[in-house]
Structures are given as C-alpha cells and as structure tokens.
Amino acid sequence: MKTDITIYLLEDNSDDIYLFKQIVNADDSCRYITVDFASVTSLQKSLEYIIPDLLVIDLNISESLGLQTLKDVKEISQDLPIIVLTGSDETLGLQAIKLGAQDYLLKDEVSTHSLKRAISYARERSVLYAALEELAIKDKLTDLYNRAAFDHRLENFEADYVRYQRSYAAILFDINGFKLINDNYGHGVGDIILQQVAHRLKMFNRASDFICRFGGDEFLLIAPSVTCAESLTEIIENKRAIIDDKYALKSPDNELITVDVSIAIGGAIRGLDAKSPYDLVQAADKNMYADKGNKSISKCW
Structure with a gap:
C-alpha cells in the first residue's frame, strides 16, 4: 500500500508547478498530494485548517524575494519541514538551511x-x-517545560495580545514551607x-494553557482568554483544590x-x-507572596 504524503508548494510560476507535479508523480513508491499556492498569505490561510507533511517553497515569488520568503514562511509554518527551491545559487541554499530549512534543491x-x-x-x-x-526546553525532574520554553511561549502570547487583543493571564505557584520539607x-x-x-498541574489543565517549572519550587501557568478577575479567581481556586492535599510517599529509609x-x-x-x-x-x-503571607507553613509528620 502506497504512503500518502501531502506537500504544500509555494510557487507562482505555472510551468514550474506543472514540472514539479510531474516529477513527484513519477515516484511509484508514494502517492503525493501536492497543493500549490502563489502567495504566503494564501499558504497561511490553508495552514490554519489542514497541516501537510512538508512545505516546498520557491524563494523567489512575485511578493517576496530570497531569504525573506523563507523567514515569512517560517513564521507560519508551525515547525513543518521545509525544502527550498532556488536557481543555481547553492550559497543561497546553504543560507536557507542555516535559517531553518531542512534541505534545498x-x-x-x-x-524524482x-x-x-x-x-x-x-x-x-x-x-x-x-x-x-x-530535550532543551523540558525540565528533567518534573517533565514540565522550563524557563527557556516559557520565555519563548510568552513572546507568542504577547504577539497575539498586540495583534488581536487576546488577553492572557500569568499565574505563579509556590509550595509553602518547601525548605522545611527538604530539611526534615x-x-x-x-x-x-x-x-x-507538577503531575497534577499537568493533568488538570486546559489544552490551550502553558505550564512550566519557573525555578526551584515555583511553577508558572499562562492561561489564554482570561479577561476578568472573576475568571482568574476561578482558575486559581481550581488549581488550589487540585494541589492542596496530603501526599503519601516513601522516605529514603523506605x-x-x-x-x-x-x-x-x-x-x-x-x-x-x-x-x-x-x-x-x-x-x-x-x-503570590501576598497569598503566601496568609498561609501557615506546611506541616510534615
């Protein structure tokens, strides 16, 4: 049974589109589904609905030339693999790989x-x-995202806020009396x-939320589409109910x-x-520290 591979082709030359489709269709080992786009804008609209297996892009189209085309596509590509097509300039192809393309032709x-x-x-x-x-953006102990991942994701949430006025909330968590637990x-x-x-925070989470280990015994949640104090309070109290508990575990002495x-x-x-x-x-x-001032230190026994 043939494998289906969906390719989005960014190309505005009809002859080149025809030749590309002829070349991929000559491969009998796979069934290629090629959808062509003449502009980055039309490509972006389609990516909002259907995600292909990879992108093949001509660096020189009427609305964009050279490496700028790749940069524009990278912003909307959702980390899809990209192959760039260029004329006879191998240097441009190598530069494209440095900018994040997986290969060039x-x-x-x-x-074929x-x-x-x-x-x-x-x-x-x-x-x-x-x-x-x-591996680079995960915290090894908790398997949550780390601070580096948070910095990157925060930029994305902020970009949506600036462009579309999509409000979001940041929620910080700190374990009360954690030093006492370590000392005892x-x-x-x-x-x-x-x-x-971390496991509880990860399990009881909206798909759109982002949770990370912020450092030490602190965790941070970014929650999109939070527009009022009431919604924020509801999320906070829900998380408090999930985390505040008696945790049974074995000590190093078993x-x-x-x-x-x-x-x-x-x-x-x-x-x-x-x-x-x-x-x-x-x-x-x-x-968070105002809330901590209203809490008693965690007990261990």
Whole structure:
C-alpha cells in the first residue's frame, strides 16, 4: 500500500508547478498530494485548517524575494519541514538551511530521485530537531517545560495580545514551607513532592494553557482568554483544590510518610493588571507572596 504524503508548494510560476507535479508523480513508491499556492498569505490561510507533511517553497515569488520568503514562511509554518527551491545559487541554499530549512534543491537539477531523497531527509531531520528541541526546553525532574520554553511561549502570547487583543493571564505557584520539607526529609523527598505537584498541574489543565517549572519550587501557568478577575479567581481556586492535599510517599529509609502540601498562588491579567509581559509576571509574583503571607507553613509528620 502506497504512503500518502501531502506537500504544500509555494510557487507562482505555472510551468514550474506543472514540472514539479510531474516529477513527484513519477515516484511509484508514494502517492503525493501536492497543493500549490502563489502567495504566503494564501499558504497561511490553508495552514490554519489542514497541516501537510512538508512545505516546498520557491524563494523567489512575485511578493517576496530570497531569504525573506523563507523567514515569512517560517513564521507560519508551525515547525513543518521545509525544502527550498532556488536557481543555481547553492550559497543561497546553504543560507536557507542555516535559517531553518531542512534541505534545498536547485531547480535545474530537480529529479524524482533527488526530490524523493530531499523529502525523506527533510522529514527525518525535522523529527530529530523536534526531539532535540524538546530535550532543551523540558525540565528533567518534573517533565514540565522550563524557563527557556516559557520565555519563548510568552513572546507568542504577547504577539497575539498586540495583534488581536487576546488577553492572557500569568499565574505563579509556590509550595509553602518547601525548605522545611527538604530539611526534615531530604531533597529526595522534596524532589518527589515537586514531581507530584507538577503531575497534577499537568493533568488538570486546559489544552490551550502553558505550564512550566519557573525555578526551584515555583511553577508558572499562562492561561489564554482570561479577561476578568472573576475568571482568574476561578482558575486559581481550581488549581488550589487540585494541589492542596496530603501526599503519601516513601522516605529514603523506605518509611511511609505523609506530607501536608499547600501552595501560594498569585495571578495577573495582561492589559488589566500589567502593561507588559515583564510587569505581568511581576504582578503575579507580588500577588503570590501576598497569598503566601496568609498561609501557615506546611506541616510534615
């Protein structure tokens, strides 16, 4: 049974489109579904509904020339593998790879064999890069995203706010009395508590939310589409109900212990409580410490 591979082709030359389709259709090992687009705008609209297996883009189209075309496509490509088509300039192709393309092909040298190789290589390389990137942005202890991932994701939420006025909230969590847990039972128990809290935050989450380990015993949640204090309070109290609990686990001496865990939570809404992403996190942090001041220290027994 043939494998179906969907390709989105960014090309505004009808002759080149015809030749490309002839070349891919000559490969009997796969069934290629090629959809062509004459502009980045039309490509973007289609990507909002159907995601292909890869993109093949001509760097020189009427609305954009050279590496700028690749930069424009990268902004909308959702990390899809990209093969660029260029004239006889191999230097431009190599520069495209440095900017994030998986491979390049010279138009005059495209054949069924070279295209098949490029497609296979681009898809494999994309999977490898995604795996390496995932390792770089994940916290090893909790398997949540790390601070670097947060910085990148915050930029995306802020871009949506600036462009579409889509409000979002930042919510900070801090485990009360976490130092006491480490002092009484050791860092091994503290690590288990962090893992269990992270697991609950990850499991009881909206698909659109972003949760990360912010540092130490602090976690941070970015919640989109939060526009008022009532909605923010509802999310905060829901998280508090999920996390505040008695956690049963084994100590390093293999003894069953119970740790009473509670968290301090503070949140803020972009546009309502803060005028910048930095101010947003600062406001959430301030509200979290105000909440911490109203809590008793966690007990261990």
